[in-house]
Amino acid sequence: MDPLLDDDQVAYQRGLRKFFDTRWTDDQVRADLEADRPDRDTWRRLASELGVAGLNVPEEYGGSGGAPAEALLVAEEMGRALYGGPYLSTVVLATNAIVLSGDEQAAARLLPDLVSGDKTAALALIENGRDRSSAAAPAATRTGDAWTVSGAARRVIDGADADHLIVEASAPDGPSLFVLDGSGVERVRSEPLDPTRRMASLVLEDAPATLIGRQGQADEIRAALRPLVSLALAAEAVGGASRCVHDTVEYAKVREQFGRPIGSFQAVKHRCSEMQVRLDGARTGVRHAGKVLVDEGEDLALLSSVVKVFATKGYFESAADMVQLHGGIGFTWEHSAHLHFKRAKSLELLGGTHAEHRAAIADVVLAARH
Amino acid sequence: MNSAAGSVSEAEAFRAKVRAFLDEELPEDWGGVGKLDHEEADAFAKRWRTTLSQRGFLATSWPVEYGGGGLTELEQVVLAEEFARVGVPTGTMNDLFSIVMIGNTLLHWGTEEQKKHFLPRILSGEDVWCQGYSEPGSGSDLASLSTRAVLDGDEWIIDGQKIWTSGGHLANWIFVLVRSNPDAPKHQGISMLLVPMDQEGVEVRPIKNMGGESDFNEVYFTNARCPKENVLGEVDHGWPVAMTLLGFERGESAATLPIMFRDELERLFDLARENGASEDPIMRAKLADAYIANEVMRFLGQDSLARYLAGHAPGPDAAINKLYWSEYHQQISELAIEVLDREGLVAEGRRPTNTIMFQTDDVGAPSSSASWITTFAIARSGTIYAGTSEIQKSIIGEKLLGLPK
Numbered sequence: 001m002d003p004l005l006d007d008d009q010v011a012y013q014r015g016l017r018k019f020f021d022t023r024w025t026d027d028q029v030r031a032d033l034e035a036d037r038p039d040r041d042t043w044r045r046l047a048s049e050l051g052v053a054g055l056n057v058p059e060e061y062g063g064s065g066g067a068p069a070e071a072l073l074v075a076e077e078m079g080r081a082l083y084g085g086p087y088l089s090t091v092v093l094a095t096n097a098i099v100l101s102g103d104e105q106a107a108a109r110l111l112p113d114l115v116s117g118d119k120t121a122a123l124a125l126i127e128n129g130r131d132r133s134s135a136a137a138p139a140a141t142r143t144g145d146a147w148t149v150s151g152a153a154r155r156v157i158d159g160a161d162a163d164h165l166i167v168e169a170s171a172p173d174g175p176s177l178f179v180l181d182g183s184g185v186e187r188v189r190s191e192p193l194d195p196t197r198r199m200a201s202l203v204l205e206d207a208p209a210t211l212i213g214r215q216g217q218a219d220e221i222r223a224a225l226r227p228l229v230s231l232a233l234a235a236e237a238v239g240g241a242s243r244c245v246h247d248t249v250e251y252a253k254v255r256e257q258f259g260r261p262i263g264s265f266q267a268v269k270h271r272c273s274e275m276q277v278r279l280d281g282a283r284t285g286v287r288h289a290g291k292v293l294v295d296e297g298e299d300l301a302l303l304s305s306v307v308k309v310f311a312t313k314g315y316f317e318s319a320a321d322m323v324q325l326h327g328g329i330g331f332t333w334e335h336s337a338h339l340h341f342k343r344a345k346s347l348e349l350l351g352g353t354h355a356e357h358r359a360a361i362a363d364v365v366l367a368a369r370h
Numbered sequence: 371m372n373s374a375a376g377s378v379s380e381a382e383a384f385r386a387k388v389r390a391f392l393d394e395e396l397p398e399d400w401g402g403v404g405k406l407d408h409e410e411a412d413a414f415a416k417r418w419r420t421t422l423s424q425r426g427f428l429a430t431s432w433p434v435e436y437g438g439g440g441l442t443e444l445e446q447v448v449l450a451e452e453f454a455r456v457g458v459p460t461g462t463m464n465d466l467f468s469i470v471m472i473g474n475t476l477l478h479w480g481t482e483e484q485k486k487h488f489l490p491r492i493l494s495g496e497d498v499w500c501q502g503y504s505e506p507g508s509g510s511d512l513a514s515l516s517t518r519a520v521l522d523g524d525e526w527i528i529d530g531q532k533i534w535t536s537g538g539h540l541a542n543w544i545f546v547l548v549r550s551n552p553d554a555p556k557h558q559g560i561s562m563l564l565v566p567m568d569q570e571g572v573e574v575r576p577i578k579n580m581g582g583e584s585d586f587n588e589v590y591f592t593n594a595r596c597p598k599e600n601v602l603g604e605v606d607h608g609w610p611v612a613m614t615l616l617g618f619e620r621g622e623s624a625a626t627l628p629i630m631f632r633d634e635l636e637r638l639f640d641l642a643r644e645n646g647a648s649e650d651p652i653m654r655a656k657l658a659d660a661y662i663a664n665e666v667m668r669f670l671g672q673d674s675l676a677r678y679l680a681g682h683a684p685g686p687d688a689a690i691n692k693l694y695w696s697e698y699h700q701q702i703s704e705l706a707i708e709v710l711d712r713e714g715l716v717a718e719g720r721r722p723t724n725t726i727m728f729q730t731d732d733v734g735a736p737s738s739s740a741s742w743i744t745t746f747a748i749a750r751s752g753t754i755y756a757g758t759s760e761i762q763k764s765i766i767g768e769k770l771l772g773l774p775k
Contacts, residue, residue, distance in 0.1 A: 003676035284669035
């Protein structure tokens with residue numbers, strides 16, 4: 001029971017969980033990460049049966065419009081199921097970026113198929129993190145009314161498989177978003193830290209593209225996107241961590257050593273309790289953020305940084321505990337512990353590192369009082 | 371929204387009433403008890419209790435027929451919140467034991483005679499209570515307690531020793547867990563006795579805590595006596611009576627702890643801005659982490675409050691909250707010394723007024739080195755009293771996660 005959810009939200013959460021319990025078992029997780037191409041059928045069903053791709057999309061483009069708390073529940077259940085389908089790329093990044101751009105033409109052209117699950121999209125933002133690559137970031141050139149983009153984008157989630165590619169590129173009036181027409185793009189699959197989430201590099205050579213929104217709007221969109229991304233990652237971390245706690249506790253109840261279940265030893269029991277405390281802190285934080293997304297009663301950027309750091313850090317710690325408390329079996333490729341361990345670390349790096357979020361928090365809370 | 375706890379609209383109307391009361395009773399330049407020196411704070415606490423009593427804001431959880439405020443749970447939370455915000459107490463230090471603990475327990479388990487006798491005397495201030503649970507040999511394993519009570523005609527005769535008795539030196543009554551039947555299994559054979567302390571057989575000896583304060587005590591019972599009828603609940607069945615305490619003040623503390631700890635953190639941020647620590651990149655990262663930890667306490671409090679107001683029995687969420695805030699406070703108070711830098715070597719300025727069931731220094735207190743140094747020491751008690759962190763983790767593991775004993 002979760003006292004911070006209303007009845008409709010509980011029902012929606014239950015529907016999502018039931019879907020993943022039947023459609024995305026451990027076997028499917030394995031099959032998908034070993035498959036050449038991602039499973040699209042599951043995504044289409046998630047979109048059509050549970051409406052996961054349209055929760056933040058206005059009704060005129062096929063969405064249900066304005067259900068940000070439910071969107072966090074989607075991310076959470078995906079985390080619990082270790083689902084790595086195109087939600088983060090298509091919905092959290094690309095769809096939200098299109099909606100935030102206010103570009104009605106782009107919205108009308110792209111959103112209905114994204115909402116229905118028939119099409120997917122990836123968004124490649126120019127990141128500010130440390131990177132030793134010397135490849136030039138995407139830059140856009142205008143010839144008459146037509147744009148082309150050249151340069152490289154790395155670590156693009158679902159970049160090899162998405163139907164639409166949206167890239168941030170520098171342009172004469174500042175960084176801007178473009179949707180690529182399709183030619184002039186080389187997609188190279190990467191080997192991601194988190195094997196359940198696909199990534200690719202894009203090498204663009206005079207790739208024809210269409211501007212989304214205004215020239216120079218990318219910074220503004222990125223800023224508005226950042227809390228939504230942080231919270232989606234945090235919610236996914238909550239789901240993943242809850243699975244770590246659950247699976248570890250169940251194992252500690254049945255695994256016997258010295259003639260007793262290992263969960264009866266305080267060294268193990270207390271570690272499980274610490275996992276639960278971290279989980280509760282993160283879960284209640286994400287729930288609170290879900291409310292603030294609706295009532296706008298607090299500084300969302302600040303709150304999302306707080307919740308992102310705590311939830312993803314907690315997930316990683318619990319995943320590490322999961323490996324340790326499972327002993328040798330937890331170190332094997334067969335066991336799902338390493339999938340959590342790697343996904344948790346990847347959630348820490350995506351959407352801004354702890355150091356970046358801490359700096360952002362300090363800027364606000366330590367600002368001079370007036 | 372309405373719940374078993376009371377209607378939200380009524381509680382908000384009540385909030386306006388509480389604010390009006392505070393506006394009326396407090397001076398215009400009121401900045402919290404922390405703005406007063408120790409003498410003024412003592413005098414204020416006494417006056418304030420009388421005011422609360424006259425205006426029906428003392429013992430808010432008790433029914434009106436026993437002189438209480440008769441407030442709904444939601445209203446109690448609102449009152450605690452508003453009081454915490456302006457930095458005034460809901461009673462004196464010992465009222466935690468008198469009103470919250472034994473008063474509420476009497477209401478739950480007491481006979482009509484007991485309620486009519488004891489409750490008014492608590493409100494008038496005539497009876498001041500303390501709690502006799504822990505013993506030198508029985509800390510975490512409380513049920514192993516060995517203080518004996520034997521019935522002798524119309525009286526119980528009590529022999530043994532209690533320890534860590536907070537406020538025992540200020541009390542004239544003690545509620546004591548005793549072994550009344552040495553042959554029964556350890557959780558049975560325990561009784562809860564109500565014992566006057568103003569008698570020859572009861573001796574209180576102060577213990578100085580690591581903060582240098584003497585707010586807790588040893589209490590020795592040597593042929594101490596109390597009337598036969600001063601048993602709360604049934605003879606030999608005092609364990610469930612003793613455990614009732616755990617549920618009290620749950621809603622209030624879920625609402626007020628985040629306010630107090632936020633006030634304290636703001637003081638730490640002020641200090642960092644004042645001495646330049648806020649410009650240091652490493653300290654900035656640590657202070658950001660402190661803010662994150664503080665926010666998480668607020669989130670956990672909301673969850674706990676929602677459970678409480680939805681009428682859930684006290685559960686393992688209380689263990690999670692207690693574990694969280696007590697560990698949090700140690701980290702924050704350690705960080706405060708680091709922020710103080712060399713100033714942390716010497717205690718100067720105002721000290722906290724009390725260290726009984728210490729949480730933070732008073733709202734409005736100056737960011738003095740004496741305040742932070744005392745807090746740094748006293749924060750170690752939070753992970754020990756009312757169930758150590760280790761006990762809380764076992765509760766969470768066994769009750770919530772279902773791990774075997």
